[in-house]
Structure formats: C-alpha cells, structure tokens
Amino acid sequence: MVPMTLQQIADAVGGVLYDAPDPEATVDRPAVIDSRLAEPGSLFVALPGEHTDGHLFAGPAVAAGAIAVLAARPVGVPAVVVPDVLTALTELARTVAARLTGPGAAGVQVVALTGSAGKTSTKDLLAQLLGALDSTVATARSFNNEIGLPLTVLSAEAGTRYLVLEMGASRAGHIAHLTGIVPPRVGLVTNVGTAHLGEFGGSKEAIAAAKSELVAALPSDGLAVLNADDPYVMSMAARTTAPVLTFGRAAGEVRAEQIELDQAGRPSFTLTYRGARARVRLGMYGEHHVANATAAAAVALGLGAQLAQVAELLCAARQLTSGRMEVSERPDGVTVVNDAFNANPDSMAVALRAVAAMAGGRRRVVAVLGEMRELGAASMSEHAELGRRVAASGVARLIAVGGGEAALTHGEAVAGGVASTLVADREAALELLLGELRRGDLVLLKGSHTAGLEEAARRLTEPVTVGS
Ligand SMILES: Nc1ncnc2c1ncn2[C@@H]1O[C@H](COP(=O)(O)OP(=O)(O)OP(=O)(O)O)[C@@H](O)[C@H]1O
Numbered sequence: 001m002v003p004m005t006l007q008q009i010a011d012a013v014g015g016v017l018y019d020a021p022d023p024e025a026t027v028d029r030p031a032v033i034d035s036r037l038a039e040p041g042s043l044f045v046a047l048p049g050e051h052t053d054g055h056l057f058a059g060p061a062v063a064a065g066a067i068a069v070l071a072a073r074p075v076g077v078p079a080v081v082v083p084d085v086l087t088a089l090t091e092l093a094r095t096v097a098a099r100l101t102g103p104g105a106a107g108v109q110v111v112a113l114t115g116s117a118g119k120t121s122t123k124d125l126l127a128q129l130l131g132a133l134d135s136t137v138a139t140a141r142s143f144n145n146e147i148g149l150p151l152t153v154l155s156a157e158a159g160t161r162y163l164v165l166e167m168g169a170s171r172a173g174h175i176a177h178l179t180g181i182v183p184p185r186v187g188l189v190t191n192v193g194t195a196h197l198g199e200f201g202g203s204k205e206a207i208a209a210a211k212s213e214l215v216a217a218l219p220s221d222g223l224a225v226l227n228a229d230d231p232y233v234m235s236m237a238a239r240t241t242a243p244v245l246t247f248g249r250a251a252g253e254v255r256a257e258q259i260e261l262d263q264a265g266r267p268s269f270t271l272t273y274r275g276a277r278a279r280v281r282l283g284m285y286g287e288h289h290v291a292n293a294t295a296a297a298a299v300a301l302g303l304g305a306q307l308a309q310v311a312e313l314l315c316a317a318r319q320l321t322s323g324r325m326e327v328s329e330r331p332d333g334v335t336v337v338n339d340a341f342n343a344n345p346d347s348m349a350v351a352l353r354a355v356a357a358m359a360g361g362r363r364r365v366v367a368v369l370g371e372m373r374e375l376g377a378a379s380m381s382e383h384a385e386l387g388r389r390v391a392a393s394g395v396a397r398l399i400a401v402g403g404g405e406a407a408l409t410h411g412e413a414v415a416g417g418v419a420s421t422l423v424a425d426r427e428a429a430l431e432l433l434l435g436e437l438r439r440g441d442l443v444l445l446k447g448s449h450t451a452g453l454e455e456a457a458r459r460l461t462e463p464v465t466v467g468s
C-alpha cells in the first residue's frame with residue numbers, strides 16, 4: 001500500500017483513533033479482510049462475514065503485525081473507528097487512487113475490464129502481459145466487487161505503473177460505483193452473455209447497459225477496447241467519448257486468425273494488428289481463450305506494446321486462477337478438467353466444446369454438472385437446453401447434480417442417448433464417480449459456485465494413497 005499514517009487514514013475516512021498511542025504509525029502493506037493474511041505493516045479491515053464478524057479477529061490481526069484495525073467500534077487494539085467500515089474502505093481506496101493517478105503522481109494507468117464471461121481469464125492474461133512491461137498490480141482471483149476492488153487499489157504501491165481491475169456487475173449501477181472509486185483510463189468489455197440474466201430481468205439489453213457504465217466512465221483521452229464479434233459490446237461505442245480499439249475473430253482491428261486446437265485442446269492462432277502478424281500458441285485449454293488472449297493483446301497494444309512481444313508473452317502465459325479449465329492428469333490415466341468455479345449457459349457451452357476437443361473423439365467424456373444459478377425465469381429452459389447440449393457434444397456419461405433443475409438436464413440428456421444419473425449432491429456424485437472412472441476417461445466438473453464441485457475436483461485430483 002502507498003504508505004499512510006494512522007492519522008492520515010483517519011482523516012481520509014472521517015474516523016476517530018482509539019487505543020492508538022502512535023498516530024504516526026505507518027501502514028505500508030496491503031489492507032486485508034482475513035486476519036490470517038495480516039502481516040507486519042498491514043491494515044486489518046473488520047467486515048462482517050457470512051459466518052462471523054471481523055471485529056472478533058482484531059486482536060489476532062494486530063498480533064500478526066497489522067498496524068491497526070478499520071472498525072465500527074473500539075476493539076481494544078489500535079483502531080480507526082468509523083460509522084460504516086465498507087464506506088470507509090471505499091473512501092480510503094478513493095483517496096489512494098487519487099494519489100496514484102492525480103496531478104503530480106507517478107501516473108498509474110488504470111485498466112478496468114468487465115463482461116459476462118472471461119473477465120478473470122482475461123485479467124490474468126493482461127496482468128502477465130503488462131507485468132512483463134512494468135510494475136503491475138491486478139485484482140486477485142475474482143475479487144471484482146465493492147469489497148475486492150478497494151482492496152486491490154490498496155495493494156498498489158507508489159511504483160505501480162499498471163493497475164488492472166476486474167469489475168463485476170450483477171445489477172445496474174454496480175460498475176458506475178466501482179469506476180467512481182477509481183476512474184479507469186482504459187476500459188475493456190469482453191462480451192455480453194447470460195451470466196446474472198435473472199437479476200437483469202432476463203434482458204441482455206439490460207446487461208449490456210450495465211456493462212456500458214464502464215466505457216461511459218472513460219475520459220476522452222482514454223481508450224475503450226471492444227469486442228467486434230459481439231454486437232451488444234460494439235453498441236457501447238456510442239456511450240463513450242474515448243477512442244475505440246476493436247478486437248475479434250471475424251472482425252476487429254486486433255484479430256485472431258487461423259485458429260487451431262492441438263490434441264490436448266490448447267489453441268493457437270495468428271495475431272494480427274496494423275499489418276503485423278505473429279503466431280501465438282497458448283498454454284491454456286479451450287478455444288474461448290482465443291477471445292480472452294486477443295482482448296488482453298488489444299489492451300497491451302493500445303498501451304503501446306509491440307505485437308511480437310505481446311505474442312511471445314501470450315505463449316508464455318499460464319492459467320493463474322484455479323477452478324477455471326484447470327487440467328490435471330491423474331497417475332491412473334484419468335484427466336480431470338476442473339471448471340467448477342462457476343457456471344452459466346454460455347460458459348457451460350464453452351466448457352463442453354473444450355472437453356470434446358480435448359477428447360478428440362477417442363476418450364470417454366464424463367461430465368459432472370451442477371446447477372446454474374441466477375438465471376431467473378429462463379432457468380428451467382436453460383437447464384433443459386443444457387441437457388440437449390450435453391448430448392450433442394458427445395459426452396458419454398453425465399452425472400447431473402442437484403434438484404429439479406438438474407433433473408431437467410438429466411431428462412434431456414437421457415432423451416439424447418447419454419448414460420445419465422441424477423444425484424442429489426456432491427458427495428453422491430463423488431461416490432458414483434470414484435466407483436466407475438477408468439483409464440483414459442476425461443472428467444469435466446462444472447456448476448455454479450454453490451454446487452461446491454470445486455471440492456469434488458480437489459478430492460478427485462489429490463494424491464491417492466493406495467491401501468495396504
Ligand atoms: N471469452 C469467453 N467466452 C465465453 N466463455 C468463457 C470465456 N472465457 C471464459 N469462459 C468460460 O467462463 C468460465 C469462467 O471464466 P472467468 O473466470 O475468466 O470468467 P469471469 O467473467 O471472471 O467469471 P465471474 O463472473 O465468475 O468472475 C471459464 O471457465 C469458461 O468456461
């Protein structure tokens with residue numbers, strides 16, 4: 001974090017110092033909301049969690065080296081006490097962002113990205129591209145909301161050159177709130193799909209309008225990077241005064257051409273821009289990464305990087321965040337594809353296409369699919385459609401996990417000739433799976449976060465101890 005004394009923090013957030021003998025004590029490490037991540041120099045932010053209250057961990061956080069706690073009440077250790085901790089965290093991030101980007105500052109370039117799918121994958125690629133050019137801080141994992149974004153800003157340092165921020169939106173106004181904390185100069189929109197469809201009243205136009213808050217926030221000397229293959233994204237050009245740079249496969253200034261998949265399902269393509277071309281061979285699985293890599297490349301090129309260098313860095317880039325098309329080879333010849341972090345109809349389709357390519361028609365594909373959440377009125381039809389998609393994609397065996405919606409997927413898959421079993425939960429799915437996996441199988445695990453299939457993937461891939 002950009003160094004700040006406790007008094008400066010208190011002033012920035014309108015807080016009062018309690019139990020703080022030294023108001024000049026300086027916070028110079030990131031803010032954390034998990035006391036186990038507290039380290040010497042950090043600031044512990046006491047937020048209410050799902051199961052507990054951060055205030056209960058103020059003591060351990062300070063014992064681990066946190067300089068103070070941002071809290072809603074005195075906690076017996078040095079604290080900046082405020083009426084509302086999240087508001088104060090937001091305010092602190094706003095202050096730090098202004099310092100980093102404001103007049104006379106080192107000139108951090110803030111790059112924000114949003115979209116229905118591929119945000120984290122693209123963000124991770126972009127962090128690797130820009131990180132090779134200069135000091136870069138990017139959103140960790142998928143910390144893309146009103147808590148994660150301020151924490152990311154607070155992890156930037158005085159020498160940070162690029163700040164890459166993933167921005168999520170589950171309703172109108174979310175992104176405007178985030179860009180209000182730290183105004184981006186470069187904004188990328190990956191695509192508009194079906195994620196969070198329910199919360200947007202089933203309307204893709206409403207999703208597009210929410211995502212377009214990002215480009216609307218760009219300054220006229222900024223840069224909007226838009227997906228030329230997605231008409232909903234392209235329509236956002238009308239909402240920004242910033243110059244537009246487009247990317248895509250069928251169209252776009254930064255283009256992916258001659259796309260191929262190798263036997264393992266890793267894509268390669270020719271990246272072109274302004275007459276220059278370079279072949280890119282990705283180390284990541286699934287054709288969808290072509291779009292993500294092209295989007296990340298467009299941002300880097302827009303910021304002045306050279307095409308040959310971008311292509312080289314893309315070849316070296318790796319999957320940074322777990323639970324997304326994470327491929328593990330088990331010693332018994334079973335391949336596990338863990339895409340269990342989350343799911344919506346688009347990403348299900350993408351994952352099914354990817355495993356079909358990886359299997360190459362030679363290996364048995366087993367899909368363990370949990371239900372997709374947040375689809376609203378479209379939920380029933382989308383789950384039935386998923387069953388038809390499973391059948392069409394060549395999956396031999398389906399284990400559908402869940403209740404009524406999983407039953408719809410199961411029913412359509414059976415009708416399409418897939419050997420399918422409906423099970424109630426993850427444990428039942430695991431038991432069934434472990435009993436029938438055989439050498440050469442390719443297993444895909446995917447569902448909404450609440451289905452908890454990440455844990456199933458972890459247990460499938462953990463080293464097996466062979467009994468006595
Ligand atoms: N460009 C893309 N187009 C369609 N689907 C994609 C694309 N990129 C990734 N996906 C699918 O979406 C899944 C999630 O990818 P990723 O985590 O990058 O997206 P996200 O937008 O960050 O998701 P979240 O909203 O959960 O943070 C991937 O595992 C893959 O199945």
Ligand SMILES: [Mg+2]
Binds near residue numbers: 121141144
């Ligand atoms: Mg994400």
